Amino acid sequence: MKGEWKTHAIGRHLVDVPASAKLVESWDYDNDSLELLAPCGDVQFSHLVSHREAQLRKKVQKSGRPTFVDRTPLTRNSVALVSWTLREAETSYLMDAYFRVVNNVIRYPKEHISVNEKDKIIDFLKRCSEKWQEVPAGQIPDGIGFVVGNTILADNFPNYESWRLLIKLEGKPDVTLEVSSFVGAAEEGLRQRAGGILARMLGMAAGLSQLRNHARPVGPIQADEILVAGTQNGKRGYGFKWEAPGKSYSLAEPNLNVSLEVRESAYATNRESFSSDDEALELWDTLVNSIRLRPGAV
Template sequence: MSWRPLRGVLAVALLTFASGGIAGAAPIQRGTEMKTLCVGRFLLDVPAATAIQPGYVYARKKVETSTSVSAEAFRQRVAARTAALKAARHRSGESMWVSEIRFDDDAVLLTSWVSDSSRAGHRQEMYVLDPAHSVQYLVSGETEAAKLPAAIENYRALRPRISYRDPNSIPTAAGFCIDSGFIAGNRINSEEMTIGLRPRAYPGARMTLMSYVTGKPDQPLLQRASDLPPEYAAAAARMRNLRRGERNVGPIQGQEILAGAEEGGRRMYAFLWESQGRAESLQFPFLSLQLLTEDKAQAPAFRDDAEALGLWDQVLGSLRLRSGAI
């Protein structure tokens, strides 16, 4: 699973803008208390009243968190999933279920066929419970059927590295923050994250932070404009540049394109910042921050350009590698 295509629509729209003037940013005009999020191996400051929609991939495995899960509910979930897999039929006539392995009292790995027509691939689902905090983690992925023993050992090794983390706490050990959890370690892997942010103080505004370890960095944001199709020019024509150019965040090299428009008395914004990162680097992965406002929101997200730029600069400027993360 990967969220890398998410760069598409916003990037192609912004990249078609002609170069414009530079607009300076002012501090956020609304009194907004900030809080620090630990996301992946990075920290980000966002308005305290922000709804967060996390998405994580670690070692090619999707990681999902459920809260308020009792030990009994955990057992019921695993039993229900096992029963569903055993009831589902493969085209061979056998069930979709392949095996169940209990690593300990609070962790079980279920293996099934990846589809009802294939014998070449398996799907693994590892259920892990932290009974002290009633938090469940579901780690899932796909592997070749011929590599099942190695896949099982991979999950077995991953299980003790997953632990509960208070969402408001900042770990000091090497590892990868997930939703209400932590995966210890600093080996190079295919870890990714997509974090959706909706700051309630700015209704109609949504931000997205993306990151993934890249094998081959792409061209910088501003250099990709010439490769884009002309049909995006119409969408970009109604927007105006607020700021465009190099934008480094601490040691992280990046570029930004910030655009806005006013239509029917409503202000709309589309901001994009990217850092292409370095090959096979946990410290410098691909990073992207996006901000969009919704046309149909009941109230404008920002009073003016200065307020929009102020929020953007405060959030983007806070992005940093967590101390001890690597």
């Protein structure tokens, strides 16, 4: 695939992507989702938090008590709004944190926090609020940290963190291309898990063939890949998968996945995907070969 490429930082990794592609990102930290909100100044931030607090204050528990519990200041002008998670019971909290990172705002709701864990989680949120930094436009961040858009949580706190990057290729709406990572390890490698299913698929589907099925390390990352393609009614379909199984509890060696698909759709030809297997493989190899841990990230 011709055209310019750029290096993109996400989580603790770097990946090269086509410069013309649209990127859709999502992130989890300590098993809860991070939401990057629109940049705003002090006044807008105050209104944002106050509006959310007013919403919570309108709600009432089944007991008749307010759902809203308190507003807890964090560091660097960040704040956490504490409320009851369920209307029917007062046994767990929702802690809705809003982190300020210069003019950036990150919302981080943590649900179902038990009453006796409240102080521990507040301390954790204060630690997070101290660690957020802005990443200057066009720069790849240095040092320890988990990258979220143009911000970085400069910490190596051991936790279950993950990210997902959906790459929407310009002029190729029929292609689904995704890279993802999560802290954890697969019990079996990709080829061990997929072996039987793949054999049945190849035996049952007319025109389906295996392009690759082998170990595919990328630098120090041990991984497997399975690439399948097939032609039906004149249209070429693809199912590509690359996976590094990862190590348990390792920020440096998480489970990594890349997948590419061209399946049945509203498009009757390959004009909206790939002109040939060579074009699909060129794109695939360029992207997969670029995946690496960001230097100093852990």
